[in-house]
Amino acid sequence: MHKSPGLPGTSSLNSDPVKILADCSLIFSSSAKDNGFTGHWDVIAPKYDKIVLAYIVEAFAYLGSDLRRIQPDGSVPPIDFQPRHSQVMRCLWDILERQGVIYRKNSTTFRTSKRITEVRSSQLMRGYIGWHPKYTVDFALMALTGPVLADCLTGATDPLKILFGNPKAQQVLDDFYHESPMLATMTDQLVAFIKQTITQSSSDVDIRIIEIGAGFGGTTTTLAQMLQQSNRRVEYTFTDIAPTLVDKAKKKFSEYSCMDFRTMNLDQDPPAKYHGRYDIVVATNVVHATKDLVASTSRMKSLLKDGGFICLSEITKVIDWHNIVFGLLPGWWSFTDGRTYALQSAEEWMKVFQKAGFESMGYSTGPSAEAETQQLLVGSTRTQQKERPSSGISQGDSTMSTVVYKFIDDTEIHADIYFPKERPTKPMPIALMVHGGGYMTLSRKAIRPLQTRFLLQNGILPISLDHRLCPEVNIIDGPMADIRDAVAWARFELPSIALGHGIDVETSKVTVIGWSTGGHLAMTTAWTTVEAGIEPPTIILNFYGPSDFETLAFHHDQAGDSPPRAEDVRNSLSKAVTTHHPKGQKHDSPHLNWLVPSDPRSDLVLSLFQNTSSSNLSLLLSPDQTNQPPTQPSLNAINPLHQLRHNNYHTPTFIIHGSEDEIVPPTQSIVFQQAMMEKGLESGVLIVEGAKHIHDVGVGEGSEMWVKGVGPGYDFLLEHLNK
Numbered sequence: 253m254h255k256s257p258g259l260p261g262t263s264s265l266n267s268d269p270v271k272i273l274a275d276c277s278l279i280f281s282s283s284a285k286d287n288g289f290t291g292h293w294d295v296i297a298p299k300y301d302k303i304v305l306a307y308i309v310e311a312f313a314y315l316g317s318d319l320r321r322i323q324p325d326g327s328v329p330p331i332d333f334q335p336r337h338s339q340v341m342r343c344l345w346d347i348l349e350r351q352g353v354i355y356r357k358n359s360t361t362f363r364t365s366k367r368i369t370e371v372r373s374s375q376l377m378r379g380y381i382g383w384h385p386k387y388t389v390d391f392a393l394m395a396l397t398g399p400v401l402a403d404c405l406t407g408a409t410d411p412l413k414i415l416f417g418n419p420k421a422q423q424v425l426d427d428f429y430h431e432s433p434m435l436a437t438m439t440d441q442l443v444a445f446i447k448q449t450i451t452q453s454s455s456d457v458d459i460r461i462i463e464i465g466a467g468f469g470g471t472t473t474t475l476a477q478m479l480q481q482s483n484r485r486v487e488y489t490f491t492d493i494a495p496t497l498v499d500k501a502k503k504k505f506s507e508y509s510c511m512d513f514r515t516m517n518l519d520q521d522p523p524a525k526y527h528g529r530y531d532i533v534v535a536t537n538v539v540h541a542t543k544d545l546v547a548s549t550s551r552m553k554s555l556l557k558d559g560g561f562i563c564l565s566e567i568t569k570v571i572d573w574h575n576i577v578f579g580l581l582p583g584w585w586s587f588t589d590g591r592t593y594a595l596q597s598a599e600e601w602m603k604v605f606q607k608a609g610f611e612s613m614g615y616s617t618g619p620s621a622e623a624e625t626q627q628l629l630v631g632s633t634r635t636q637q638k639e640r641p642s643s644g645i646s647q648g649d650s651t652m653s654t655v656v657y658k659f660i661d662d663t664e665i666h667a668d669i670y671f672p673k674e675r676p677t678k679p680m681p682i683a684l685m686v687h688g689g690g691y692m693t694l695s696r697k698a699i700r701p702l703q704t705r706f707l708l709q710n711g712i713l714p715i716s717l718d719h720r721l722c723p724e725v726n727i728i729d730g731p732m733a734d735i736r737d738a739v740a741w742a743r744f745e746l747p748s749i750a751l752g753h754g755i756d757v758e759t760s761k762v763t764v765i766g767w768s769t770g771g772h773l774a775m776t777t778a779w780t781t782v783e784a785g786i787e788p789p790t791i792i793l794n795f796y797g798p799s800d801f802e803t804l805a806f807h808h809d810q811a812g813d814s815p816p817r818a819e820d821v822r823n824s825l826s827k828a829v830t831t832h833h834p835k836g837q838k839h840d841s842p843h844l845n846w847l848v849p850s851d852p853r854s855d856l857v858l859s860l861f862q863n864t865s866s867s868n869l870s871l872l873l874s875p876d877q878t879n880q881p882p883t884q885p886s887l888n889a890i891n892p893l894h895q896l897r898h899n900n901y902h903t904p905t906f907i908i909h910g911s912e913d914e915i916v917p918p919t920q921s922i923v924f925q926q927a928m929m930e931k932g933l934e935s936g937v938l939i940v941e942g943a944k945h946i947h948d949v950g951v952g953e954g955s956e957m958w959v960k961g962v963g964p965g966y967d968f969l970l971e972h973l974n975k
Contacts, residue, residue, distance in 0.1 A: 263531045263559035263634075264457035267449045270614040270752040273630050274655055274745060276445045280618035283440040288386035289433040293621045296387060299380045300573045303394060305351055306373035307576055308344050311401035319353060324365035328354060333405040340579040341405065347572050373398060389427045390573075396421055397577050404580050411580035422468075429470030438565050438626045439471055439536070441616060443478050445563065445628060446532065450484060460530045462489040462555060464518055465538025469501055471565070475534070476508055489530075491516035518548045522555060530555050533562040537626075540566055540596070544589040549608040549631065561632035562610075568598045569625045598627045602751045605631040614752035617745045650708055655749060657717070657741040658734060663829050665734055668696050668716045669746075671753045672708055680713040680750075681761035681790075681973045682742050684735070688768030688797075688946070691722045691731055691872055695832030700767070702952040703962070710970060713750070713757055715742070718831040719773070725829060727872040728889055735773045736780040739764065739789060761973050763791045768915070768946065771797020771907075775892040778903040791972045792905040793965050796945055798916045799907070799924040800893040801869065893920075896927050904934035906968040908961065910943030934972070938964050 284290045309319050317329045333341055345361070348354045352366045381391050396414055403409035415421055429435060450459060461479075466472050472490060479486050488511045490501050495515050502513045516522060519542050533552045542548040552562045567574075570593070578584050584594050598615035605613040610631035617623055650670040658665040672680075687698040696716040707714040719734035743759045750757045766774030771794035781788040873882040873890070888894045895901045905928065907921040921937050928935035940947060940961035951957045 263557040265449060265453045265459070265531050265559065265561075266457075267452035268634075269445075269449050269561045269563070269630050269632050270612045270749070271653070271655060272448045272452065273445055273614050273616055273628060274749045276441060276448060276616065276628075279444055280437070280441060280616070280623045281620070283444075284433075284437045284620075284622055287433045287436040287440065289437045289622055290620075291622075292434065292625070296384060299376075299384070300390075300394075300571075301351060302369075303373055303376050303380070303391075303398070304347060304573050304576060305353070305368070306371070306376055307394075307398040307401050308348060309353075309368055310373060310399075311405065314402040315406070319348075319363060320368045320370065322363040324363055326363045328361040328363055331405070334407040336582065337405050337580070339585045340575055343572075343575045343579060347575070350572075386433050389424070389431045390433075392424050393428045393577055394573055396424060397580060401576055401580075415577070415581070426468045426470075429468045430473065434622075434626055435470060435537075437622075438628070439474050441628055442471060442534070442536070442563060442565050443474050445616075445630075446475060446534070447478055447482070449532070449561075450479075450482060458485045458487075459532070460487045460489075460557075461532045461534060462491065462526070462530045464491055464516060464533060464535040464552065465541075466490045466492050466501065466536075467494075467497055467538070469504055471534065471536040472501070472505065476505060476511070480508070486510050487512075489514060493517045518542045518551060519544075522551055527554050528557055531557055531560045533560070534564075535562070536565040537567060539564055540594045541583045541586065543586055545587075545591075545601075545604045546589065546607045549604055549610075553608055553610065553631070553633065556633050559632075559634040561630055561634070564601070564629040565626060566601065566629055567595050567626045568601070568615075569621075570595060571625070598624070598629060598748070599751070601629045605629070606754075612752045615748040617748050619740055619744050623744075653749075653753070657745070658737050660720075661829065663720060663831070665720065665831055666696060666718045667738065667741075669749070670704055670708060670714045670716075671750070671755055672713075675754050676711055676756075678711070679756040679758040680711055681758050681763065682746065683707050683712045683714045684738055684742060684762065684764045684774075684789075685714060685716045686719070686735055686764065686766035686770035686773045687716070688766070688770045689721075691727055691769050691773075693721070697832075700948060700951075702950065703765075703948070703966075706953050706966060710966075712763075712973065713755065715746075720829055720831055722872050726874060728886070730829075731773055732776045732780055732890065735764070736777055736784060736786070739777055739781050740784070740786045743787065761790050763793065763969055763973065764789045765793040765795075765969075766797055767795045767948075768797055771795050772799065772890075772892070773797075775799060775901075775905065776890065778892070778905070779895045779900040782900070788903050790904075791969055792903050793969050794905065794907045794921075795948060795965070796909045796913055796916055796918075796921075797907075798920060800920045801887055801891045802894065803917070803920065893924055893927060896924065896931065896933075899931075902933060904968075904972055906936040906938070906965045908938045908940065908948075908965045910940045910945060910947045910961075912942055913945045915945040936964070936968050 281290070312319055312331060315331050315333075317331055319328065322328060331341065345354070345356075349356065352364055353368065354361050355364055356362070377391055377395060381388050397404060397411055400409050400414065404411045404414075415425065446461075463472060463475075469490075476488065479488065488508065490498070490505065490511055490513045492498050492501070493515065498513050498515055505511050518539065533555050535552070539545065539548050539552075549562065556562070587594060601615065602613050608631065611633055613629075613631045615630070616628040650672055653669045653671060654666055655669060656664045657667045685699050685704070687694050687696060689698060696718040699716045704714045704716070717735065717738050720730040722730060724730075739762060742762050747757050747759060764774040764777050766772065774792050774794055775797065777789050778792060869882050869887070873886045892901060907925060909916070909918040909921040911918055918939055922939070925935050925937035938961070943961055947957065948962050951962050953963070
């Protein structure tokens with residue numbers, strides 16, 4: 253990286269950090285795997301609990317209260333400790349209670365019947381290090397203060413001297429901040445995020461970054477390497493409250509001519525010369541240790557140019573063993589802003605950012621508990637850019653934001669989120685909308701604008717989804733997997749995106765709505781989510797989509813010429829995976845009128861809809877072997893009726909179907925609903941007299957067709973979401 257000659261004023265970064273943060277959340281799992289952080293709460297945390305318990309029991313025994321010798325229901329003698337440790341003592345008692353060792357009644361503490369092992373903490377430590385060598389640095393840090401916990405509590409030993417008073421201890425801390433699986437994972441996340449914000453900005457812009465509380469340089473090391481490789485003009489200011497750490501950093505990072513080094517205390521206003529100077533402010537596990545979070549983040553905001561942002565990496569979940577290390581330090585409890593503990597959730601951080609005056613904000617998420625243990629927290633001074641709403645949804649109703657909800661094999665899969673312009677008074681349920689198009693055409697733009705508006709007006713957040721199109725991928729690994737993963741994304745990652753727009757979402761209420769083949773994809777989420785360990789949707793609304801592939805799902809009387817041979821058409825397509833076709837086509841329409849003459853992909857849809865041969869379903873199930881009929885297991889895997897009859901389908905479902913549907917027989921929907929009733933499952937079916945396939949385009953609330961052919965489905969949906 254080269255030193256930046258940039259000037260104060262408006263940030264030259266032109267990327268949207270909140271949107272990029274949501275995209276970067278997708279890489280958490282791979283980064284956690286690389287750093288050994290997967291399965292932490294299931295595998296490692298229970299071992300931490302045993303070591304922490306051993307340290308507390310040994311310390312209390314030394315102080316005259318041996319929990320191993322107290323009989324069940326016997327009272328536990330009080331512990332003598334220095335008053336300055338009253339808060340950490342409260343945490344230690346809470347840990348003992350959570351682990352089932354004590355119970356409290358009125359103002360007295362009693363012993364439970366739970367047995368406490370006689371194995372010493374040092375023995376447990378040696379065994380666990382052998383089993384989990386990647387966590388050696390965590391165990392080594394615990395071993396600095398754990399064995400002398402009693403002396404720390406009584407004041408006989410100063411924990412500050414233990415942790416910072418000798419080179420060996422400082423090396424342990426240095427190793428921890430660089431190599432701890434959790435911290436290494438989150439450093440990767442932060443660096444990937446900063447890299448994307450820079451990459452998506454013009455290459456000739458000058459970038460100024462300041463790191464607050466950089467300490468031992470765990471974040472700085474990886475971030476500086478990335479910036480060096482980016483070959484961008486950068487000015488990087490390393491700061492810490494401790495002059496000794498700043499001096500060490502000068503030597504450690506002397507190779508970087510673009511870096512300067514300053515002391516800075518976030519509990520005090522920064523010097524005026526730094527105001528409005530920086531594009532990015534970074535801080536890792538430091539802001540929580542300041543006295544007042546709103547004041548601290550406001551001071552960080554003052555360092556930014558207009559359009560700049562802060563990125564904090566903060567632990568957002570209580571980790572018990574931290575109490576016997578960091579909890580012994582006065583800085584852990586120095587807050588004066590009404591908190592009861594140093595750490596807080598990502599949602600609480602967003603409230604802090606709002607009070608500090610940031611325009612938009614968000615936090616990283618992921619599909620596991622590990623992803624919500626330490627998180628990236630972004631506050632931006634720029635208003636989040638939103639795309640113009642699609643036709644039919646007025647500017648007064650909503651603004652549309654396009655995000656990447658899934659990234660696979662170099663393919664970005666997008667979603668359009670329709671945010672209400674007026675912030676609702678309560679959290680919004682989520683409606684995922686899936687377009688039709690025979691699995692092979694159209695895109696997220698082919699939704700029903702008037703139905704989208706209806707959802708917004710009823711306090712539901714509408715989101716239209718792309719998915720990978722067949723036949724470049726098969727239906728199971730492509731469209732079905734994508735819509736399944738969209739449900740997980742809505743539950744785990746959407747909340748942080750929505751908060752950036754000032755919207756709370758109700759992740760326990762996710763509905764999936766689909767039209768035609770999108771209706772079938774909506775139905776598949778009832779079992780594919782469960783198979784993947786994801787909570788299934790609350791309700792499914794299917795407009796005229798197939799529900800049984802055993803009965804050769806599609807009619808053969810659709811008007812048109814004889815379809816071309818599927819394998820011939822398939823061979824004329826490129827191998828490139830796509831999520832939209834044809835280019836520029838946005839709208840669904842009756843009678844397959846969106847199909848393009850002489851277009852190979854349109855010919856494939858006609859082949860699927862016009863040919864009654866079940867082997868034609870090979871287009872979807874095994875597109876490279878269209879001359880072979882599909883196997884029974886593959887048909888079962890996509891067939892809602894089969895899944896229902898084999899007790900794999902439990903989601904309340906409403907189906908709307910035209911009596912004159914020329915594509916999908918309405919008898920399918922009737923049979924499916926009867927099978928739902930036989931299983932005792934909540935369901936409904938509406939056969940719309942005289943209506944054909946795609947009868948609801950342009951139909952709005954209050955119209956005759958809404959009353960007889962659309963509204964009853966949404967009545968069913970609202971009834972279930974309002975339970």
